[in-house]
Amino acid sequence: MADSAVRVRIAPSPTGEPHVGTAYIALFNYLFAKKHGGEFILRIEDTDATRSTPEFEQKVLDALKWCGLKWSEGPDIGGPYGPYRQSDRKDIYKPYVEKIVENGHGFRCFCTPERLEQMREAQRAAGKPPKYDGLCLSLSAEEVTSRVAASEPHVVRMKIPTEGTCKFHDGVYGDVEIPWDAVDMQVLLKADGMPTYHMANVVDDHLMKITHVARGEEWLASVPKHILIYQYLGLEPPKFMHLSLMRNADKSKLSKRKNPTSISYYTALGYLPEALMNFLGLFFIQIAEGEELLTVEELAEKFDPENLSKAGAIFDIQKLDWLNARWIREKLSEEDFAARVFVWAAENDRLKEGLKLAQSRISKLGELPDLAAFLFKSDLGLQPAAFAGVKASPEELLEILNTVQPDLEKILEWNKESIEAELRAIAERMGKKLKAIVAPLFVAVSGSQRSLPLFDSMELLGRAVVRQRLKVAAQVVASMAGSGK
RNA sequence: GCGCCCAUCGUCUAGCGGUCAGGACGCCGCCCUCUCACGGCGGUAACACGGGUUCGAGUCCCGUUGGGCGUACCA
Numbered sequence: 298m299a300d301s302a303v304r305v306r307i308a309p310s311p312t313g314e315p316h317v318g319t320a321y322i323a324l325f326n327y328l329f330a331k332k333h334g335g336e337f338i339l340r341i342e343d344t345d346a347t348r349s350t351p352e353f354e355q356k357v358l359d360a361l362k363w364c365g366l367k368w369s370e371g372p373d374i375g376g377p378y379g380p381y382r383q384s385d386r387k388d389i390y391k392p393y394v395e396k397i398v399e400n401g402h403g404f405r406c407f408c409t410p411e412r413l414e415q416m417r418e419a420q421r422a423a424g425k426p427p428k429y430d431g432l433c434l435s436l437s438a439e440e441v442t443s444r445v446a447a448s449e450p451h452v453v454r455m456k457i458p459t460e461g462t463c464k465f466h467d468g469v470y471g472d473v474e475i476p477w478d479a480v481d482m483q484v485l486l487k488a489d490g491m492p493t494y495h496m497a498n499v500v501d502d503h504l505m506k507i508t509h510v511a512r513g514e515e516w517l518a519s520v521p522k523h524i525l526i527y528q529y530l531g532l533e534p535p536k537f538m539h540l541s542l543m544r545n546a547d548k549s550k551l552s553k554r555k556n557p558t559s560i561s562y563y564t565a566l567g568y569l570p571e572a573l574m575n576f577l578g579l580f581f582i583q584i585a586e587g588e589e590l591l592t593v594e595e596l597a598e599k600f601d602p603e604n605l606s607k608a609g610a611i612f613d614i615q616k617l618d619w620l621n622a623r624w625i626r627e628k629l630s631e632e633d634f635a636a637r638v639f640v641w642a643a644e645n646d647r648l649k650e651g652l653k654l655a656q657s658r659i660s661k662l663g664e665l666p667d668l669a670a671f672l673f674k675s676d677l678g679l680q681p682a683a684f685a686g687v688k689a690s691p692e693e694l695l696e697i698l699n700t701v702q703p704d705l706e707k708i709l710e711w712n713k714e715s716i717e718a719e720l721r722a723i724a725e726r727m728g729k730k731l732k733a734i735v736a737p738l739f740v741a742v743s744g745s746q747r748s749l750p751l752f753d754s755m756e757l758l759g760r761a762v763v764r765q766r767l768k769v770a771a772q773v774v775a776s777m778a779g780s781g782k
Numbered sequence: 783g784c785g786c787c788c789a790u791c792g793u794c795u796a797g798c799g800g801u802c803a804g805g806a807c808g809c810c811g812c813c814c815u816c817u818c819a820c821g822g823c824g825g826u827a828a829c830a831c832g833g834g835u836u837c838g839a840g841u842c843c844c845g846u847u848g849g850g851c852g853u854a855c856c857a
Contacts, residue, residue, distance in 0.1 A: 310857050345856055410855070417854090426784050426853060452855050470787075479785050479853080487855040494857050518786065518852045541788085541850090548849055579806095585796040586805045606788090606795085609850065613793050616807045626820070 303335025305509050307361070307368070308342045308498070311353035314559040314761060315360030317612070318513070318543060318551055321577045324593075325540055326511050327366045328581065331597040335508070339371035340501060341382040344491045349384070352710065360560040364570050365593065370505075378505040383497050390492040393500050393530060394453050394485055402529040403485060405441050406433040407451045429454065429482040453486040455525065463521035468509075468538035469605050470517065480521045495519060499526040502535055511538040511602075514609075515550075538602065541609040543580065551612055559761030566675040566762070567641050571628065572621035580610050590623050647672050647757050654749040668748060672757055677744035679769055681777045686746050687736045691778035694737050698771045700727060701738060702764065711760045713752035720752075741770030 307323040309315075330337040339361070343349035358373055370376025372385075380386055397403040406429075408416075417427035433454075436444075445451065458477040467473050485496040492500070502510060517539040527534040545555040552558065563573055571592065578596035579589060583604070591599070629637065642648045651669045659665055671677060684694060704723055708715045720738070724731045739751050742763060748754070755763050 308857095312857075342857065348856070406855090413854085421783075424783050428853085450855095454855095473786080475786070481853075484855050489855080491855090493855070498857095513851090514787080515851055515857090544850080546793085550851075579794070583795060584806070589794095589806060608788050610795090611793060613807070616794065619807060622820090 302506075302508060303330060303333040304338060304505070304507050305330050305335060305511060306338040306340050306502070306505065306507055307366075308340045308501075308512075309357050309361075310342045310345065310348075311350060311357050312343075312345060312348040313353060314553075314561060315353075315357045316553075316558050317560055317563070317573075317577070318558065319357065320361065320364050320366070320560055320573070321543055321580065322512060322540060323361055323364070323366050324574055324577050325581055328578065328593070328597045328600045329509060329511060329602055331593075332600050332602070336369050337366070338376070338505060338507070339368040339373075339381060340505065341372050341384075342494065342497065343382060343384045344487075344494060344497050346384070346489060346491060350709070354382075356561070360564075363560065363564060364574060366574075383501065384491070386497070386501065387491060389504070390486070390497060390500050394492065394496065397455065397485065397526070397529045398453060400529065401456075403453050403455045404434055405436075405445065405451045406454045406484070407436075407444060407449055408432060426479070427481075431482065450488045452484045452488050454482045455485050455522065455529070457482050457522075457525070463524060465520055465524055465534075465537065467517065467520070468511075468536055468602060469514075469541075469607060470539060473517070473520070475518065475521050477521065479518075480525075483522050485526070495522050495526065499523050499530070499532075503527070503530070503532050507535050509536045509538060511540060513542055514539045514607075515542065538605075540605070541607055543612045544609045546611055548609070548611065550609075553761075553764065556612055556614075557761060557765050559759075559764075561759050562761035562765060564644065565759055567673075568617070568621050569624045569629075569637070572617065572624040575620050575624070576617045579616075581605065590620065590627065642673065645757065645759065650753070650757055651749065654753055658749070671743045671745070671748060672754065674744075677766060677769070679741070679744055679766075679773050681773055683740050683744060683746075684737065684774065684777070687740060689733065689737060691774050694774045695771060695778055697727070697729075697734055697737050698741060698767055698774060701734065702767045702771070705760070705763065705767075708760075711756065713756045716755050717752045737770075737774075738767075742766050 305326040307319070307326050309319045309323075327337050329335070339358075341354055341357070343354065354372075358371075361368075368374075370378065370381060372379075372381040375381070394403065398405070408429075413429070416430055420427045434456075457480050460477060462474045462476045463480070464472065464474050483495055484493050486492055501507075520537055520539075524534050543551040545551055547555070549555070557563070560573075564570075574593050575589075575591050575596070578591065578593070578600075582591075582596060582599045582601070583606075584599075625634065651672045652665075655665055655669050658668060684691075687694065689697070701720070701723055704719055705716070708719050720734055721731055724734045727734070735751055736746075739748065740746060742751065742754060742758065743749070758766075
């Protein structure tokens with residue numbers, strides 16, 4: 298391996314709260330770069346214009362920074378191969394797509410989403426794998442020209458060999474063979490003029506001189522498409538490594554419904570970034586015996602990318618907790634510890650805003666902890682008794698919690714105004730008074746009936762923590778309903 | 783459905799033909815101790831199943847079962 302030339306990247310999509318899975322893949326790339334003395338680059342993949350937002354991008358950057366993963370090139374600091382945000386690179390992709398079309402490796406497709414949906418429906422019904430049927434492949438050159446001239450919406454698809462298999466080597470999976478007939482005629486350029494992931498990814502990795510692509514295993518099946526695009530463009534593909542995904546306790550892909558997956562959740566609860574990295578790093582390093590408390594530097598030393606498991610490992614928060622505890626007591630000096638606590642308490646203005654909210658509600662300063670502690674607690678220790686003052690049956694409570702939880706996910710920008718608006722809408726929809734909705738939420742979020750204003754508190758706690766508390770509350774309430782309280 | 787992949791204690795894993803199947807988290811017990819933690823010591827618990835191959839299989843092969851991922855104008 299030409300160590301000096303190693304360049305790897307993390308390429309997150311800013312379509313939601315920063316995910317621990319992103320940190321997991323980022324850490325792998327970071328360790329890989331560190332191990333080989335290479336460069337670690339950040340690129341924002343926001344080709345999905347409908348879901349990407351600048352706010353999420355900022356959060357992703359902040360979260361990765363919090364993790365301590367420093368990139369040497371990125372949208373915030375620039376670099377020799379910028380810009381590092383795909384939406385800013387829109388014009389860069391055009392010539393590459395054109396080249397593929399001109400060389401007859403791609404074609405324009407005018408099929409509507411509705412037609413494609415029907416087509417796939419029919420294929421599924423017939424027990425066949427859904428694939429583009431190639432309708433627009435047979436369009437005459439004249440027809441294509443005239444329809445393009447009439448600015449009819451269309452996409453560009455890539456052609457796929459009709460027989461044979463795609464063979465390639467993967468750093469984790471070894472030699473892989475995927476038959477071409479299992480590969481669809483992937484869209485390369487969307488109707489809005491934005492490239493798809495596949496197109497943008499290949500062009501950018503080439504232009505940014507990426508040597509090793511390490512990403513989640515969900516991409517393995519797409520490698521043939523990528524290799525083909527490299528071929529069509531006359532480019533040399535990088536080395537691929539597909540990492541096993543972290544799992545929920547039930548082995549499914551780690552998801553926010555079943556686990557706290559938001560990095561901000563771990564920040565809010567007072568996990569140390571070092572501990573989180575330590576924990577994630579353990580997925581890449583097999584410790585047969587001996588010390589598991591490791592810094593990123595130590596992880597890099599022990600890191601062996603040749604020896605990785607293909608089985609997805611379950612995200613075990615208990616082990617994270619153990620590591621975090623050890624980091625707190627063994628790795629921080631008294632001064633460091635105190636400094637961390639202050640920084641943590643001040644995070645997101647929790648302390649300052651919390652005090653403001655509390656001022657009008659206490660008669661003695663000593664009441665403050667009882668009133669505001671829920672802003673800082675990692676576990677409310679919620680008991681069924683806490684709901685005693687709420688006039689609703691367990692079944693009603695459960696219905697409210699289960700309705701509110703998914704609806705809060707729809708809020709784009711998390712602040713007290715949007716939260717209030719959403720809750721009012723829910724109340725109306727359920728035919729209940731706002732108060733009937735808010736009362737149980739109040740308990741779920743704060744753990745008591747006397748506390749700080751709900752909407753403000755929810756904003757301060759952040760979406761991830763609120764999500765988790767509602768989930769816990771739903772469990773508590775469900776146990777009440779189950780026991781026939 | 784089809785394609786690819788995976789399979790050792792509850793969880794993370796070591797093992798690369800011969801081990802009392804090792805370590806770590808968790809859990810339990812004991813010790814330490816003004817409480818609680820921490821720490822120390824000990825315990826609990828696994829080779830998914832069925833066929834082969836072999837003197838010998840957790841380790842190799844085949845099948846079954848279970849699970850995962852993919853199958854988008856999302857990444």
